[in-house]
Every structure is written in C-alpha cells, then in structure tokens.
Amino acid sequence: MLKTVKILYHQGKQFIPDLRKARVPGIFTGRPEISLAKVDEKALINCCPTGAITAAPVSIDLGKCTFCSECVRLFPGKVRFTTDYRMATNERNRLIIKEGINVSVTLNPEIIRKEIHKLFGGSLKLRQVSAAGDNSCELELNACGNVNFDMGRYGIEFVASPRHADGIVITGPISKNMAGPLQMTYDATPSPKIIILAGTDAISGGIFAGSAAIDRSFIEKNHIDLYVPGNPVHPLAFINGVADLLGI
Amino acid sequence: MSYITISNNQSVPSGTIPVMEYSQFLDMMIALTDNHPERHCVLYFGYREKDSVHLICCIADDLQHTIMISSSVVKKESVLNSFSARNISFEKFEREIHENFGIGYTDHPWLKPVRYPENRADRSSVISGYPFFSIGSEELHEVGVGPVHAGIIEPGHFRFVCNGEQILHLEIQLGYQHRGVEQLFLDRKKLIERTTLAESIAGDSVIGHTTAFSYLWESLGGIVQDEETLFSRTLAQEIERIAIHTGDLSGICTDVAYQLGSSVFGRLRTPIINFFQEWCGNRLSKGLIRAGYNPFPFNRELAGRLIEILDAFEPDFIEMCADISRLPSTLSRFERTGMLKYEQLLSIGTVGMSARMHTLDRDIRASHPYGIYSSLNHIPVIKHHGDVYSRVQIRKEEVLQSIGYIRTMLKKIPESATSGRIDPVLKPSTFGISLTEGWRGEICHAAITDENGELLIYKVKDPSFHNWLALALAVRNNEISDFPVSNKSFDLSYCGHDL
Numbered sequence A: 001m002l003k004t005v006k007i008l009y010h011q012g013k014q015f016i017p018d019l020r021k022a023r024v025p026g027i028f029t030g031r032p033e034i035s036l037a038k039v040d041e042k043a044l045i046n047c048c049p050t051g052a053i054t055a056a057p058v059s060i061d062l063g064k065c066t067f068c069s070e071c072v073r074l075f076p077g078k079v080r081f082t083t084d085y086r087m088a089t090n091e092r093n094r095l096i097i098k099e100g101i102n103v104s105v106t107l108n109p110e111i112i113r114k115e116i117h118k119l120f121g122g123s124l125k126l127r128q129v130s131a132a133g134d135n136s137c138e139l140e141l142n143a144c145g146n147v148n149f150d151m152g153r154y155g156i157e158f159v160a161s162p163r164h165a166d167g168i169v170i171t172g173p174i175s176k177n178m179a180g181p182l183q184m185t186y187d188a189t190p191s192p193k194i195i196i197l198a199g200t201d202a203i204s205g206g207i208f209a210g211s212a213a214i215d216r217s218f219i220e221k222n223h224i225d226l227y228v229p230g231n232p233v234h235p236l237a238f239i240n241g242v243a244d245l246l247g248i
Numbered sequence B: 001m002s003y004i005t006i007s008n009n010q011s012v013p014s015g016t017i018p019v020m021e022y023s024q025f026l027d028m029m030i031a032l033t034d035n036h037p038e039r040h041c042v043l044y045f046g047y048r049e050k051d052s053v054h055l056i057c058c059i060a061d062d063l064q065h066t067i068m069i070s071s072s073v074v075k076k077e078s079v080l081n082s083f084s085a086r087n088i089s090f091e092k093f094e095r096e097i098h099e100n101f102g103i104g105y106t107d108h109p110w111l112k113p114v115r116y117p118e119n120r121a122d123r124s125s126v127i128s129g130y131p132f133f134s135i136g137s138e139e140l141h142e143v144g145v146g147p148v149h150a151g152i153i154e155p156g157h158f159r160f161v162c163n164g165e166q167i168l169h170l171e172i173q174l175g176y177q178h179r180g181v182e183q184l185f186l187d188r189k190k191l192i193e194r195t196t197l198a199e200s201i202a203g204d205s206v207i208g209h210t211t212a213f214s215y216l217w218e219s220l221g222g223i224v225q226d227e228e229t230l231f232s233r234t235l236a237q238e239i240e241r242i243a244i245h246t247g248d249l250s251g252i253c254t255d256v257a258y259q260l261g262s263s264v265f266g267r268l269r270t271p272i273i274n275f276f277q278e279w280c281g282n283r284l285s286k287g288l289i290r291a292g293y294n295p296f297p298f299n300r301e302l303a304g305r306l307i308e309i310l311d312a313f314e315p316d317f318i319e320m321c322a323d324i325s326r327l328p329s330t331l332s333r334f335e336r337t338g339m340l341k342y343e344q345l346l347s348i349g350t351v352g353m354s355a356r357m358h359t360l361d362r363d364i365r366a367s368h369p370y371g372i373y374s375s376l377n378h379i380p381v382i383k384h385h386g387d388v389y390s391r392v393q394i395r396k397e398e399v400l401q402s403i404g405y406i407r408t409m410l411k412k413i414p415e416s417a418t419s420g421r422i423d424p425v426l427k428p429s430t431f432g433i434s435l436t437e438g439w440r441g442e443i444c445h446a447a448i449t450d451e452n453g454e455l456l457i458y459k460v461k462d463p464s465f466h467n468w469l470a471l472a473l474a475v476r477n478n479e480i481s482d483f484p485v486s487n488k489s490f491d492l493s494y495c496g497h498d499l
C-alpha cells in the first residue's frame, strides 16, 4: 500500500491543464505555411509523394499531405511547417492551404448539423474502425484518453461496441477487405450518428490513393462530419477538432 | 553446394543466385534448416517470370552471420511437394506462394489463404468465405471475434474453439489490412513515394521498416552511409523500442485491470515519443529516416534533452516494474499464461522477442549486425518460461538495456553528416536483402532489379508473419478471459502482416 502511494506521489500531476491552448514541444510538423516567393512550381508539385500540391495559387491539400517535409526541404523559402495543430474542419475545401494565407483551419459553423451540439455536446461516445490504418493513428487515438490528454474530461470517449456509440472514427485508406466490416459497423451504430475521418489515409487514401486494393466508396456515399489531418493525427488536433464540432 | 552466401545489407547480381531443380532445392533447404536452431528462413517468396514462377529462399545463419540464398523455377500451375510437410516453419511462406500464384502442394498441412491480396491467383476466394477449422461437436462451442475489435486496434478475425471457458484451439484470420503495399512499391517510381510507403508498413515500427528500406536502397545503389547516419538510425531504433515496450506494458496492465500500471506506463511513454517530435517533428518518427542521406543529424543539444528525459523516465519506470513483479494480483495473471515451449517456438520459426522469451536466441542486432550495433556488443535479453511474464520481463529489461546503449552512444556523438543528399540509382539485375531488429523482431526487406535498374519485385516481411502462429498456439488450454493479455504481450502487427 505504502509503495503504491509512493508511486502515485512520484507521478505528480501529468494532465495538460488546458487542451484548447496547449503548445506542442519541439518542431512539430503542423499546418504548413506557403509564402508568396516565386519558385519553379512544376518542380514543387512534382516533389510531393501524394499530389497534395497544386498551382495557381500554390496550395497544399492537408487531406492529401503526409507531412513528409519533402517540399520544405527542397523549397525552404516557399513552404514551412508551423506548430499549429489546429487542422481539423468539417468542410473538405477548408483543408486546402493557399499561399500567402496564414490562419488556423477552423470549422464552418454553418454546416455543423444542429443536433450534434444538442445531443452530443455533453457526451460523445465513438467507435473506432481501423480500415487498413497502419496503427499510427490508432496509437494516437488511444493516447487521447491517457492521463496526459484526458479527453474524457469533455465527455468524449471511445467505446467497445457500435451499439453504444454515437458515431464512428475511421483511420486508414479503407482496404477492399475492410469495406464490408466498416459498413456493418456503421449500420450497427444507432442514428443519429456522426462520421469522423482521422488522418491523411482516411481523408484521401494518402500514399495508398489509387491502389487497386482499396475501396473508398463508403466515403463517397456518406456525409463526413469532421476531417482531422495528420500522419498520424496529433491527439491535440483530434481533441480540439471534436470539441469544436460539439461546440464545447 | 548450390547456394550463394552473402551478409546482411549486401547486394549481388541476381544472376549469381543458383537455380536448382525443385526437388533438389527442397532437399537442400530442409537439410540447411533441420536440426540447426541457429538457422532459419528469413524470406521465401516467388515472382512471375513469363509462364513460370521463380522461387527464392533465404536462410540466415546466426553463428556465421551470413544469409544463404538459392532458387528454383517452376511452372505456374505446378503441384509440388511442400517444404512445410518436413519443416513447419515454411508453412506461411508456402501459403503465400499458393495464394499469389496458384501453385498447389501435395502435402501442405494447412493450405489456406493468407491475406486475400488484390492480385491473388484465385479470384473466387473471398475474405468473407475463409475456411475456418470447425470442430463439429455438440459439447464444444466456437467463439468468433472481429474483424473490428473492441479497442482502438487493427482488424482481424479470431475464431476460438472452446470447452466451456477453456480454449482448445484458436484460428487467426488476417488479410483485412491488405493495402497492396508490395505492388505499390513497383507502381510508384519516386524515392519519396517509396519511402513514405516504407514508413506506412507498420506505424508502430516506423524506424524498423524505414531503416530496412534505406539500407536496402543504399546497398542496391552502391552507397556507403557516413558514421553520423549509422549512429542516428541506431539511436532511433532503440528509442522506438523503449517507446513501444513501455506502451505495451501499459496495455498489458490494462488487460489485467491493473489501473495504476496502465496509467503510469501510459504516461511514461509520452516524453519518449515527444522526443521524436523534438528531433524530427513527428511523435511516431515519420520523416526521420531517409535513404541516401540523414535529414535530421543528431546533435549535442538533442543529446542533452534526451539525457534529461531518460533521467526522469528511468526511476519511475523501474519503480513501476518492481510493483508489477511484487503484486500477487498481476503475477497470478502473468505467470504460466500464454505459454510456449522452446520446441514449439523453434519448429514454427518464431523470431524476435517472442523467440527470446524462451531461450531461442534470435536477434538481428547480434546475429547480423547493422548500424553501429557491432560496437555496442549487444547481448540479447533471453528468458526461460515462454509465458506472459517472460514477455513482460523482456520488455522491461530491453527498455533498460536500450537506455544503457543510448547513454553509451551519447558519450561520443559523431560529427554532423558530411555527404549531401543522394538519390541512389539502382544497379541493374541485382538482388539485395536487408534485415533489422525492430522491437517485435526481425524485419526483412528484399528487392530485385531488372536490366534497367527498375524494381522487378519488392518483398517485405514483418516479424509478425512468423509470430502470429505463436500466439495461436500459446493460448491453447488457457481460459478465454486470458486471451487479451496474451495477445497484448505479443502485440503483433496486422498491417505489417497483411501488407
């Protein structure tokens, strides 16, 4: 007993006091910033592994970006990463970062379904479906519930059964072999329900986009309530995105 | 003898690999591995050559620090005698060859689909129709779980045959995570695309897989790494090991409802992965390892931070480990749970920490060293009971060992990388193979180039490919409620297996 008390004492306070304002340590690769500097645009577009960069104006699609830093390395005066983890939004277009514009990505309040705050504002239970996720986003979603991030303080929690859930969180590019089980999990979740895409692979297929082994028809035919970019998503990006969606 | 012998990270003209008649090939591979615990098959695969399939088998010898390679060419619709009937450790490799190319085996004990790849030979076989072993008894019952599991983990379907609470048999069906990784390595031509693929093979083993990819790429391109790059990669590998082992100890405590251990190990992992973020911008170290150069050379400032973090980590980690070894409530769930014997581990070809839990010494860091492991004089941590507790102890001791290695390494940090960035041009008609010891165990990447230096085939093997069967055997005669903790103590990869 005494030993246990000693361990508890040694832990101190581990939780991050304010998840809405927390800063990340080090050189986190968060939202990129694109300057107006003139560069060889064709070469810039070409260096990207996932086709996230387009011209006129030069933009990076966070839904496709794997945060590999290749563009930053080759065009340091043009692209840089900020430590801003606020990258989640509910409107696919808002994930496109344009040159010369340096503001956080936010949700579009106009298109948040009204029932979301009313029904889930105090408590949101989520079922996670890893649909060919590489286990990096899965690890980070697990971390959302640990003693550091303690997402549970907002009533947001992952649950074991879709029957107990208010929505699903998808990670991974969705393999053909997971398309069926994903649909079954979604169907087993009672309505009204939400869909969150966590990570670049889920949002666009990432590096797997175009692979014959994936099937993204689920994304095409359903309304997506929240996109959280990242490779993997950072717990703060996820928690803040969901909190914004719930209107907390 | 008709094989060539190479060492880890070496590449050779593909034409120098002997091609043998199949029955001789079979006899030789069995002779090489039977009664030789120091040898095992690291990779056995096929690739299409017109109407034929070219089979290549790579056997590693841990005492000689070498890899023996031979090959055979067989017709596409052949029905062959299996290696597996004589040495069961080949069973998964042959199932893969069967699934990909439609090659039949007369005497394979368990010829079932492995991962339902997009380009499988038999398109009529679908994942929802997997042929489970069925017991057909009125007394026994079957329990199916998955593919979508209760926690935040990857999918797989587990079918238990139980007598009441007791597990008689467990069959693990995988393949749900198949993304076409090996095919994409061929389809995507840019190095950055292929590196991103390597980083996405298993997000919990980013360093292990990307390092194997990079060494292979550099060997195929004839590039020699500078000292700083070797140093950084080795350091990163040990940090990854500390992070995942610590996180898994948290998960193991969760599965026996030991809340304190779960929380403490969970939070101890945080500063370790945050250090990766300080180093390269990403908590799971994506972006840190690149073929041809080192984008994030390690420096004194980072060394100072790492020492600070480890100094704070170590006493709390040791204290928490002492607690789980002291409490009857945790020990009673760990000891004699999920047990395997040495003979079983050897026969099925188990690798990595899952082998070292019961005297089977398999550790690439010692047997086929890369990076700067030779200078660390690595001695693998070996346990003797093959149960959950052995796996807990291995994780604990390996974490402390890795911390020791890092402290030694940080005493002498090499000067910053001198060479600039090189995009290696691959040598034509060349075969290369790379082995690394990820935290799970042996990771293997191999490739063959064509006459233009373009990739002809790219093969990846995660240690999980060998080790899933170990989990299935370990839970026999256990209570079904002990399955989660057994499973977590192995913590095998789904996407690394499914590819």
Ligand code: SF4
Binding pocket: A047, A048, A049, A050, A051, A052, A053, A060, A064, A065, A066, A067, A068, A069, A070, A071, A072
């Ligand atoms: S960081 Fe993003 S935008 Fe830049 S090259 Fe990588 S994937 Fe493309």
